[in-house]
Amino acid sequence: MSDPIVLGVETSCDETAVAVVRGDEVLSNVLASQVEAHARFGGVVPEVAARAHVEAIRALTHRALVRAGVHPMDLDAVAATRGPGLAGALMVGFSYAKAAAWALGKPFLGIDHMEGHLFAPRLEDPGYGPPVVTLLASGGHSQIVHMADWGVYEVMGSTIDDAAGEAFDKLARFLGIGFPGGPAIDRASEGGNPAAVRFPRALPDRPFDFSFSGLKTSVITFVRSHHRAGTLPPMADLAASLQEAIVDSLVEKTLNAVEATGAGAISGGGGVLANRRLRARLGEEAQRRGLALHLPSPLLCTDNGAMIASAGIFHYRRGERSPLEEEVDSSLRLGA
Numbered sequence: 001m002s003d004p005i006v007l008g009v010e011t012s013c014d015e016t017a018v019a020v021v022r023g024d025e026v027l028s029n030v031l032a033s034q035v036e037a038h039a040r041f042g043g044v045v046p047e048v049a050a051r052a053h054v055e056a057i058r059a060l061t062h063r064a065l066v067r068a069g070v071h072p073m074d075l076d077a078v079a080a081t082r083g084p085g086l087a088g089a090l091m092v093g094f095s096y097a098k099a100a101a102w103a104l105g106k107p108f109l110g111i112d113h114m115e116g117h118l119f120a121p122r123l124e125d126p127g128y129g130p131p132v133v134t135l136l137a138s139g140g141h142s143q144i145v146h147m148a149d150w151g152v153y154e155v156m157g158s159t160i161d162d163a164a165g166e167a168f169d170k171l172a173r174f175l176g177i178g179f180p181g182g183p184a185i186d187r188a189s190e191g192g193n194p195a196a197v198r199f200p201r202a203l204p205d206r207p208f209d210f211s212f213s214g215l216k217t218s219v220i221t222f223v224r225s226h227h228r229a230g231t232l233p234p235m236a237d238l239a240a241s242l243q244e245a246i247v248d249s250l251v252e253k254t255l256n257a258v259e260a261t262g263a264g265a266i267s268g269g270g271g272v273l274a275n276r277r278l279r280a281r282l283g284e285e286a287q288r289r290g291l292a293l294h295l296p297s298p299l300l301c302t303d304n305g306a307m308i309a310s311a312g313i314f315h316y317r318r319g320e321r322s323p324l325e326e327e328v329d330s331s332l333r334l335g336a
């Protein structure tokens with residue numbers, strides 16, 4: 001049987017993304033970012049996101065098909081993110097994809113966004129596969145997932161408050177250095193000393209869980225008091241130090257999960273995995289322990305349609321189909 005061709009649609013947050021994938025080959029992967037629409041609010045505004053998806057989705061789908069050189073009738077199936085995410089935003093891509101599948105008479109597949117992230121490394125890396133421990137960290141989620149086999153997931157830990165990307169975004173906003181905050185802090189930390197200030201690492205007794213709200217409070221308290229006293233360290237040191245606290249937590253808890261499961265590989269997904277310090281630290285630790293490391297390139301780390309198409313192909317091959325009556329689920333939980 002030839003490799004199935006699937007259209008993947010992703011609108012769970014602030015990125016309208018559509019891709020065409022054949023087997024493990026990305027034929028096209030396009031997106032319309034809404035960063036500018038949200039920047040003036042300093043965060044993602046759900047209503048603004050949903051409207052922007054409506055405006056972008058049709059032309060973007062057309063572009064994805066043209067770039068792929070695929071006629072809609074040549075598709076084997078249409079896949080779209082069902083959740084988790086912003087309900088109004090999810091509904092745009094999900095309804096559009098269901099309507100397209102219905103009109104074309106093709107199967108439809110509703111996909112868990114997190115499962116999409118777990119499939120992303122496969123599109124660049126033929127050696128990638130289970131058993132693997134995956135660190136998923138973005139503006140909306142921070143989780144550690146053990147994938148024992150394709151389609152078999154255990155969420156080992158998650159954040160009990162803010163997501164890692166959210167912590168970067170809130171801290172960058174407090175420091176007045178830009179939105180989105182992750183890239184801003186990543187840049188601001190260049191040349192800084194990560195050991196200049198020792199910010200707290202939370203939840204030492206919970207090996208796989210994260211907490212970042214205490215760090216936020218601690219940075220704010222530190223900056224206010226040192227600003228008053230005129231003893232504030234340079235921005236590069238401050239940025240490198242708070243980045244180190246976040247990176248330390250993410251790396252340590254991922255390694256705990258690797259140890260607990262005996263998995264021989266680590267992978268990652270979500271915008272925070274674009275962080276240079278995090279990538280470097282994961283690289284060092286993987287090398288030291290003889291673990292394989294599968295980090296997607298930045299474009300496949302952040303939300304994209306190709307990862308949804310890839311997970312869609314997996315379910316399509318297993319003969320699964322989603323009913324057109326299926327609705328989005330903004331709090332969908334992987335493995336639940």
Ligand code: KG4
Nearest residue numbers: 138139140165180182183271272274275302
């Ligand atoms: O996966 P993503 O594009 O969207 C979702 O949130 O689902 O992730 C965006 C998040 C933002 O919080 C952003 O600040 C963070 O990823 N991010 C980074 C970096 N690039 C993006 N965080 C740290 N370092 C980066 N270089």
Ligand code: ZN
Nearest residue numbers: 138270302303
């Ligand atoms: Zn995501």
